[in-house]
Amino acid sequence: MKLLFSIIFVFCTYIAFSQDDLMDVLNKELPKQTTYATATFKSTRVINGQSIETVAKNHLDFRISHRFGTINSGYKELWGLDQSRIRLGLEYGITDNLMVGVGRSSYQKTYDYFMKWKVVKQSSGARKMPISVAVFFSDATNTMDTSTDLPFYNNLERQSYTTQILIARKFNDRLSLQLSPTIIHNNKTESFLDQNTIYALGAGGRIKLNKRTSFNIEYFYVPTSIMQGKTQLDPLKTNNLSVGFDIETGGHVFQLHVSNSRGMIEKQFITATADSWANGGIYYGFNISRIFSFDKKEKAKKH
């Protein structure tokens, strides 16, 4: 009788385990699904520079970017808080992988227009892709009055073009890194020592500190010369280094940071940064990003 019970017991456990067997059947039969990496960065900017992220389809990102003056400007300027430069931007997702945007920077009264296209998306599962790749094109128009410092003889001279390839990888839910090879062409250079075409390499990354805050760092390196050619930039100019935090609250992302650049668009922070961290030429600044969804389906499809 004892034996019978033990066998019944075995039989029962067999039944209990059969759900796990059934799960194995399901796991075997299920087609492998592709999972795309999301939120490699919280925002479309790492700090100054573009990140791999694009605004989603039919979503509008209203960005307010602000830079105070330098910390070393002394008490008379309240260590920079008296001064400010602002960029207002409207950026829209045409598809989930293609976005366009316009912006106006008060620094040099510059308008900028850009598009960013995510070409390759990092994914795991059925289709494996280790990195995400995006391309970024922009044109910036300096609308300052012509002056003896920077004379403009025609409108073409006011244009600067930027091309970037953004290569990023989200290593895990905390760490993301990005490389951004960049070419900038200024039709008119601000210094006679500058070349019209500047080659630069950007690197950036983020470490998530908790679910809503991440620490970001970004550096743009402009080699002195390319292939032993002419000096690229006026030696007085410096490379741009920025560090900051992203703080996310619902539909907003706040980016608080310090940077040695006052400009917020590529031609300004890559080819026109003149301050250096070493002597306190640091600007405190923030970006605010507010995303609005214009997806019509959302309104129509109320359950």
Next chain:
Amino acid sequence: MKKIQLMLLLCLFSSIVTHAQYYMTQKGETSFFSETPMENISAINSMVGAVINPITNDVVVKMNIAQFKFQNKLMEEHFNENYMETEKFPTATFKGKIFEKIDFSKDGTYDISIKGIVTIHGVSKDKTVIGKLSIAKEQVMFTGNFDVKLVDYNIEVPTLVFAKIAESIAVKNKLVLTIKK
């Protein structure tokens, strides 16, 4: 001794039978809805896998959390990044047993309850899902709803957005399973 032999035989027999045929789907639908005065949030996952064993009445369901689609992409991002922690807990599962006796060879609609364990966000809880099972030819359709209380599954909602997300989320399921030999 004979009884033992019989039992062993039964064991063997049942293992053969249980592996003989299943009802299965890879495209089941699970959706959820959160309603508050401030904001309504809904999402649907139409890549839900499920298997029913008609002999043992066992049911298993599995879905990838990343397959939940929202109309607002920002919500989708927050859902995966902040609430479900999808990278850490990529799937939700249900393992259970249909309580009632059901003759899968007969067409008809049955009110059923499935008792089992649901695992969401890495937390397993006992759950009884009440729903309807319709059998027609070689196809079985299950529809059933249940509520998920966020605190039960350690899903934290910060006080700042607390008013926008319901404490209890209504989950709807529709699984159309076909016979698989």
